[in-house]
Amino acid sequence: MPSFDVVSQVDPQEVDNAINQTRKEIGQRYDFKGTKTSIDVDKESIHIVSDDDFKVKAVVDVLQSKVVRRGISLKALVYGKIEPAAGGLAKQTITVQQGIDTDRARQIVKLVKDTKLKVQTQIQGDQLRISGKKRDDLQSVIQLLKAQDLDLPLQFVNFRE
Numbered sequence: 001m002p003s004f005d006v007v008s009q010v011d012p013q014e015v016d017n018a019i020n021q022t023r024k025e026i027g028q029r030y031d032f033k034g035t036k037t038s039i040d041v042d043k044e045s046i047h048i049v050s051d052d053d054f055k056v057k058a059v060v061d062v063l064q065s066k067v068v069r070r071g072i073s074l075k076a077l078v079y080g081k082i083e084p085a086a087g088g089l090a091k092q093t094i095t096v097q098q099g100i101d102t103d104r105a106r107q108i109v110k111l112v113k114d115t116k117l118k119v120q121t122q123i124q125g126d127q128l129r130i131s132g133k134k135r136d137d138l139q140s141v142i143q144l145l146k147a148q149d150l151d152l153p154l155q156f157v158n159f160r161e
Contacts, residue, residue, distance in 0.1 A: 002138055003131035004159040005124075006108065006145065008100050008152045010076045015096055018066040019046060025062055032058075036089060039063075046094040053082050056090050063094075073153035097152055099126025104152065111148060112141055135161075 023039055026032045037050040037059060046063070050056045064074060080093040100108070105123045112121050112130065119132035119141055132138050142156050 006128040014070040021066045022063045049091045
């Protein structure tokens with residue numbers, strides 16, 4: 001029975017490359033000379049600290065341009081609020097989404113079931129498996145999910161006959 005998996009994954013190496021390119025550009029730009037701007041990374045989040053809100057937004061803009069150039073969807077980034085930090089600085093945390101959480105997975109399952117196509121959906125951890133007897137039905141599901149405006153990037157992998 002044909003099947004495929006719906007996943008939401010971001011290559012961490014590409015994110016790291018985008019952050020390194022952002023650091024390099026910030027070090028070279030005139031408007032950031034003499035500021036206390038920094039970008040720190042832990043497992044799944046990016047921490048931006050700068051002198052004021054305007055500079056934090058400028059760093060985010062640079063980061064977004066580098067991320068898009070590396071082939072990563074901006075939907076994979078979840079932005080926190082810009083908050084005041086110690087020493088009169090401003091900070092923002094950006095989280096990189098990996099996987100499909102259960103609420104969104106249920107939402108996708110409901111979308112697929114509402115189409116009345118003869119396919120089965122299974123939630124398997126942080127991904128979905130969709131299987132059906134006809135390949136055309138599976139392709140219709142892929143088109144449906146691509147047309148939906150979900151807040152995370154979806155990839156369709158592991159297509160099997």
